[in-house]
Amino acid sequence: MAAKVIPDQEVERLIKAGLNQGEIVDYLREKHHIQVTRKAISLWSRRRGMPRQRPATPVDIIPWKIEPQHRHKQILTLLRTEAKVRRGDPVPPRLASTYPRWREMLRTEGLVVDYKPESEEGFVYVPRRKSDGDALVRMPKDITAAPRWEG
Template identity: 35%
Template sequence: MAASKLVDPDEFIRWYGEGKTYSWIMDEYRRKYGLQIGSGTISNWRHQLGIKKRAVRDSRLIPWAVRPEHRCHHVLQMLRTEARHRGGQPVAPDRLRKLRYWLDNLAAQDAVVHYEPETSQGWWLVPRRPGVDADLIREPGVVTRSRGSRS
């Protein structure tokens, strides 16, 4: 078994707790220790140290199994950001501004998010159905989201 590249567990825990991004941690390890690590390494350290994931999973906002080609779309990023915000997790100020602008736009259009995995676009803003679509999304007939990965 190879030796761990984790130089200082307390430092890693502090960085992670401060909300440093995986990219920032990888760059800092390269700068400070001359070690090349990847995001999988950071995820493994987090799991080994018993640190909970930052990601907030909210199946009420994202009830779909999202195809890989649709995972970087702006609409999904905004739904994830709203899930973090609702979950009481920190959201960067610039991201929060984008979220507020996006939410204001949805409200002005009286629109909700709809996901069609079989299309190339995937994400759509569609008119809210009064009495049916109570939140930010078009209520799907079937929830297709899997339960998620390890914590």
């Protein structure tokens, strides 16, 4: 059986309408019975010069410029997972037990995440201050809005 071709005009329309890669994959599967991956949509978009579809991580979750040596730390992965959850995406299966335990640890131990770019580890847990509000992270001094803890 020959592979089905991605319907170019329709996928381009979906991208311009603001659908993300996962939503396009679901749409193609349900409407056209075409099985593609998010990676296939990404490659398709890149080959046609479409803009990258990388959702912005809210500044209230990751307010820092992250140094290259810290970009693969588990705490950063957990913060990115928080951003996904807030967008309505599911927790990735590999973090299904870690993420909720991490959230609970922050809450019960009264901690927030801070970032020290000059340190080897980069991310550190610090005691929650009243000024942190319900945030997950310690906001840098140059950012005034304190994020709200949801959940």
